Amino acid sequence: MSTETTTAPEAHVRELDMLRFATAGSVDDGKSTLIGRLLFDSKSIFQDQLDSVEKVSTERGNDYTDLSLLTDGLRSEREQGITIDVAYRYFATPRRKFIIADTPGHIQYTRNMVTGASTADVALILIDARKGVLEQSRRHAFLASLLGVPHIVVCVNKMDLVDYSEEVFEDIRAEFSDFAAKLRVKDMSFIPVSALVGDNVVERSENLSWFKGSTLLNHLETIHVASDRNLVDVRFPVQYVIRPQQNDARDYRGYAGTVASGILKPGDEVMALPSGLTTKIASIDTADGPVDEAFPPMSVTVRLEDEIDISRGDMLCRPQNAPTPTQNVDALICWMDESTPFVPGKKYAIKHTTRWARAVAKDLTYEIDVNTLHRNREATSLELNQIGRVQLRVTQPLFADAYQDNPLTGAFILVDEATNKTVAAGMIGQLPHEV
Template sequence: MTTTTDTTAEALTDGSVDLLRFATAGSVDDGKSTLIGRLLFDSKTIFEDQLDSVEKVSQDRGNDYTDLALLTDGLRAEREQGITIDVAYRYFTTPKRKFIIADTPGHIQYTRNMVTGASTADVALILVDARKGVIEQSRRHTFLATLLGVPHIVVCVNKMDLVDYSEEVFESIRKEFTEFASRLRVPDLTFIPISALVGDNVVNRSENTPWYDGSPLLSHLERLHVASDRNLVDVRFPVQYVIRPQSHEARDYRGYAGTVASGVMKPGDRVVALPSGLETTIESIDTADGPVAEAYPPMSVTVRLADEIDISRGDMIARPNNTPAALQEIDAQICWMDESAPLVKGKKYAIKHTTRWARAMVKDVSYRVDVNTLHRDEDVTEIKLNEIGRIKLRVTVPLFVDPYQQNRHTGSFILVDESTNKTVAAGMVGGLPRSA
């Protein structure tokens, strides 16, 4: 079983094939890495030498089967412990769609890694061990997925082969999970009974679950509509770099480079530059391959404007009649990522939002969230490692933000400890999912 590098690379860069990003989440030993290995194996998107290596390691460990989890657990420490520690990214393509997979850790102490892996996902695959049912990590990861604005959640009830493919077990888990999810903002929730180890309902429909009339996992992911999830607000174009070529022939060229965060831009469109508020028209849009007729997420482009306006890194281009809020007081949710010290009121950090840097002070710690009960502890004075809470920040310069649920790019930020240069928090502008 082989694939060619050229075929895979071409498919992953071919704009005619839609891209879907998904993240796996679940408790330790729920089978996340095995599921991804099964997807890669059954869709015939791994190389012979990769398979040979995995088979050899499986034999050396005394397994009487090929441990497909080894395809993603690439770190030596992960292979030795049989767990996922860091986020592992994998890429594969089918004739219908190309995929980027983030395999995230299950351990509670790696919650921050899970936040990183799911922050750009269109779909979260929540794995639940059929023998154990819905546990704390199932709830934690579902809560984090909704907090991060992942629009589609697929609950994979795994290891169905170990409960004799019991419909009663599956329905019991579906009922309990649905009850918990009803207290969160979950736009789309799907349940699929699978066995990642054996392959039931992963790529091919299983004869062991005749009572299940839904699609196998891969078919579901291939058909899932995600384009409309990505443009909930109009044009947002954070300026990353101002391009002024030094050559004599191009001395009049002035372009503004960056990645389109949302909306569609075309030559001739009327736009406004922030924070100046000056309006102008898009003259042209350039890429590495030449001019294009339009730009949309996640394209990286250079925009040329009809008028010379003072624009620099950190500024933003938007529509005149639809601009983000310019805020210096920010109410946000955070996941705290620093093991050396908690977040407390009065602390100062560097803040990076889109392409703009500023300094921020913690004005207030509003509450911490219990991810199991969704209870808000309003007596809290600090947020510790891997905890989720709501805070208020005061920023030195205005940030051009949208609510995170409307735009992940302009609604998110990171906090950085200036003394160590460590990223200490991931933040989301807007309200938390409601509690019961």
């Protein structure tokens, strides 16, 4: 087997489009093995990594190289044979750069899955061909749709264990499609694979000659995601005000941050929130020098023609398309604290984009059963990994959009001020369909 690593030249890779995808599915569906196969067959691992995996595989008594060990890096994960934490891996092909989030399948790690999928362009949901669509499969599909992941790819794995049966694949496709019809899913594809053997992951397989679609890697290389990222106009949360102290740069005042949506260009008119003052962009700087435009997810420093009062937590936007400041937040939250539940009346710190404020929990409207999509309106609290719709009152206005319109300006976290622990992740105005 060839184990050399092939990478595109640095300048070329930097210009490639970026795709973030997260794996999801039931325990033992082969998520980590699939990622290991992608990395191995695309020649994106180093020899010392492979040597380490082969050594551990031998120590465990396997007669094959267990590629899942490339992502299951924690000792406890290897001992139990399951993924516990979110593992991130990076690789590139000549056509695209990838960031992979390998998320846990076990229900007790729902919060980890939410974290890993929250920034994904694509959710890869694995289904064991022998077991079909399980409760966990539906749960992760619901969470992916809840998080606004625009593309779902259902990988029917372990096809080698069902004799590469087309009938088994089609039955799973039909059952999953019926369930997904209840969800907000923009784009969904089905691909049969065998991660362990390598069928249809990177290379086509004669064993799956009846399948006329593309391989998994080819599908990931060609799926269009650019239009998913600009659902609203310009949003530029200010992270830091740059005022160099050197004698030759004392007149420099720039506002650093990450472009959340839209395109910024020198000469564009912008409004600063919360002041409402307007001005024009004088220049846009990066670590590599000035640029003619900035777009998501670029980190840039914006200089303005006029000196107006702007500080961390403020936002630049278009004057004619500004978000409506709000202190009443209607949101879905995933509770992440194992020691204390969410209960109405408690106070938290809230972080939205770059702005910090304090929030009080006004009401818990309902808790959602992520397996059945049932809404429990009798719930009085949220425990670890539970998801519910809540009402918050915030001490300072938030410049927010609905999560479904802009995940960056529609998301927030809640922090327990006593422990400084992040206790919840929230999505503003994102509501599932009635079921």
